[in-house]
Amino acid sequence: MWTGPAELRTTLAALLCAAALPLAACSDDPPPPTYSGGAYDDVATLMQRTLSQRAAALTRHDPARFRRTLDRSDAGLLESQQTYFDNLSALPVGKLWIKVDKETITPVEGSDLGAGGEEYWAEVVVGLRLQGFDSTVVRTRDRYLFVPTEDQRLVVGSTTDHDWESDHPGNTQPWDLGAIRVREAPGVLGIFDGWTVDDAGTVLDAASNGRSDVRAVVGDGNGATSGVVVYSVQDPTFLDGLAGQTVGDPDRADGLTIAVPADARTPGKGAASYRIFVNPRVLGEPSSVVGRLVRHELTHALLGPRGRGAPLWLSEGLAEYVSVRPMSPGQRRLPARALDVGSGATDLPGEAEFAGSDAEAWYAVSWWACEYVAKTYGEDVLLTLLDRLAGGADQAEALQEVLGLSGPQLVQRGVALMTTTYRG
Structure with missing residues (x-):
């Protein structure tokens, strides 16, 4: 029979010592958490043991061990988690660890009235590094439901909390x-x-x-x-x-x-x-x-x-300039509106132009401003200009310093080169 947190604090010490026999620990597991006598210390310890087993099973491609960390009475959970296990097994995982955030543990109201004992929600931090693709571990957060078992463990009962996820977008x-x-x-x-x-x-x-x-x-x-x-x-x-x-x-x-x-x-x-x-x-x-x-x-x-903070015309124009280098001139297609939009350009485009209906044409105008710089001054000057304008530096000063031109002069010369190239 599962016991609640009050009983845990007085009766679970021997159980925790016995359960603390070494697991086949992953070298990438985070250090064991240390606690200071909070209300859910024992609960957090049980959660962390399950999460460490989960991480070790994922890194070692051990499906049986992974299933032991789940509520095996929930067929839907087992199916969705098998998909997750298969996904992680296909990735070049260099490091993986999962740690409970003790401060977020929340008991599920009324769950202690059932025969199984109390359930808890808690946020967890997942650390994952793709070997050869990430420079460091990427830390994300999720919210898991933990449910008790007959042998007095806490296992994962859900990895989905729609309300929490809607409040924490960009986390998947x-x-x-x-x-x-x-x-x-x-x-x-x-x-x-x-x-x-x-x-x-x-x-x-x-x-x-x-x-x-x-x-x-x-x-x-x-x-x-x-x-x-x-x-x-x-x-x-x-x-x-x-x-x-x-x-x-x-x-x-x-x-x-x-x-x-x-x-x-x-x-x-x-x-x-x-x-x-x-x-x-x-x-x-x-x-x-x-x-x-x-x-x-x-x-x-x-x-x-x-170049972070450089104007859009330069970062996007440079990317367009680079993207067409391997292509023959005849393959470098121009958006249909580019020449018309360019003919009316009086200055380099800003965020409003890139957000408008003629955004595609402004990409082309920016590209040809970069073409003009590369053709006239050399490709290395494009990167010099990018570095000079990083961090939101004054555009007029930077253009004058690097090119000896104003924004209107640069866009007019870029458009003239674009027009000559496409209209002969």
Whole structure:
């Protein structure tokens, strides 16, 4: 028979000592938690033991041990968690640990009236590092339900709390949401699903080949990891709540670059990696179109934090400039409205232009401003300008200092070069 927290504090010491026989501990487990006599210390200890077993089972691909951490009376939970286990088993997991946040333990009202004993909700911190793709462990939070067993353990009864999740968006990955298909190419980890996996080859080729193409222009400014993760999945839920963490608008973009924070609650720790999302709607396009899109996003990913705070016209124009380098001039398609929009441009575009209906045309205008800089001053000056404008530096001063031009002069010269190229 399960006993409540009051009884635990006076009768469970011997049980905990006996249960503390060494598990086959994973070297990546966090240090054991230490407590200071709080109301739920014993409960937290039991939760942590289960979570440590869960992490060890995932890293060692031990399905039987993993199932022992779950409420095996819940068939739906077992099915969904088997999918999660399979997903994690397919990933190149370098480190994985799970730790309960003792301060968030909350008993389920009325649960102690049943024959089984009291149930609890608690937030947990999940630490995961993809080997070769993350520079450090990525910490995310989740909320689990813990339920008692007849042998006086607390096991996971649910990993889903919809209300909590709606208040904590941007906290999931595709492997948390449903079955994924993992494919790899040199330097690339591809995350697909049953709808997109047939196009995996096209995406992986574009990313693998594109890495060297992009590095030839921008170098490896991020430099923290050797590989890149590319997502292409139908369920966009994992994009919810990523405002401020993406280069591009998650609701509109064909492609995105996502900065994955080492710890979303501690922004000062920076990004663990930069990952790419390829919208499934573009997978039916010719491989040249997919390749150009992927190279654009790779430019953002490989630059990483370099140039953060630079104006959109430069960061997006540079990415467009880099994306077309491997293509012959005849393949470098221009948006239909670009020449008309460019003819009326009186200054370099700002956020309002990129958010408007002619955004695609303004991308092209920005691209050709960068083309003009590279053709006239050299490609290295584009990166010099990016560095100079990082952090929100004064644009007029930087343009004058680096190029000897004003914004209106640069956009007019870029548009003139674009017009000459496409209208002869």
